Amino acid sequence: GNSVTQMEGPVTLSEEAFLTINCTYTATGYPSLFWYVQYPGEGLQLLLKATKADDKGSNKGFEATYRKETTSFHLEKGSVQVSDSAVYFCALSDNSGAGSYQLTFGKGTKLSVIP
Amino acid sequence: NAGVTQTPKFQVLKTGQSMTLQCAQDMNHNSMYWYRQDPGMGLRLIYYSASEGTTDKGEVPNGYNVSRLNKREFSLRLESAAPSQTSVYFCASSDGQGSGYGYTFGSGTRLTVV
Numbered sequence: 001g002n003s004v005t006q007m008e009g010p011v012t013l014s015e016e017a018f019l020t021i022n023c024t025y026t027a028t029g030y031p032s033l034f035w036y037v038q039y040p041g042e043g044l045q046l047l048l049k050a051t052k053a054d055d056k057g058s059n060k061g062f063e064a065t066y067r068k069e070t071t072s073f074h075l076e077k078g079s080v081q082v083s084d085s086a087v088y089f090c091a092l093s094d095n096s097g098a099g100s101y102q103l104t105f106g107k108g109t110k111l112s113v114i115p
Numbered sequence: 116n117a118g119v120t121q122t123p124k125f126q127v128l129k130t131g132q133s134m135t136l137q138c139a140q141d142m143n144h145n146s147m148y149w150y151r152q153d154p155g156m157g158l159r160l161i162y163y164s165a166s167e168g169t170t171d172k173g174e175v176p177n178g179y180n181v182s183r184l185n186k187r188e189f190s191l192r193l194e195s196a197a198p199s200q201t202s203v204y205f206c207a208s209s210d211g212q213g214s215g216y217g218y219t220f221g222s223g224t225r226l227t228v229v
Contacts, residue, residue: 044158101146102160
């Protein structure tokens with residue numbers, strides 16, 4: 001079956017530091033890959049996505065590249081801000097065979113950015 | 116604003132009580148989902164509905180039932196609540212036409228069973 005493994009947190013960084021959150025996946029087909037972000041007390045929001053190998057998703061200064069050879073989709077940001085403090089979820093979407101595309105999530109990585 | 120609306124936002128139940136969590140989307144999406152989020156466990160799929168008129172079990176369906184009332188609405192029912200069902204519940208929807216579309220999530224229902 002499908003699975004997503006992401007680095008465990010929490011991760012604490014100083015403002016303007018470089019961020020990497022590792023994510024690797026196992027899938028039987030050719031999935032699409034996503035990063036979602038959850039701010040305190042809110043639901044999940046789509047941060048970025050990539051639908052095929054070597055695609056790079058980007059948004060709000062965050063980037064992730066779909067690496068089929070290493071089955072990875074690591075999230076990076078060059079300079080984090082206090083407002084980036086949130087929980088980040090890596091996910092993959094694959095055909096469930098039942099007419100819908102189910103998302104499989106990693107367990108989430110909590111990021112805290114301190115001034 | 117277009118999106119997924121969940122009600123209620125907070126609920127406290129006593130063990131054995133029943134309740135229904137409501138979810139509605141206005142994006143004309145085909146597929147709808149119910150997840151629960153627990154600390155250290157990520158999000159786990161309870162039930163989903165690939166299209167109007169169909170529902171299927173996810174990873175953790177025990178103790179829950181669902182109804183896809185129409186294309187817009189997908190409700191989750193707890194018939195006899197247990198403390199193990201204390202969690203944050205999220206409803207989501209998707210176009211369902213391809214793997215690249217992702218989901219749109221509601222803001223969640225925080226349920227406590229005492």
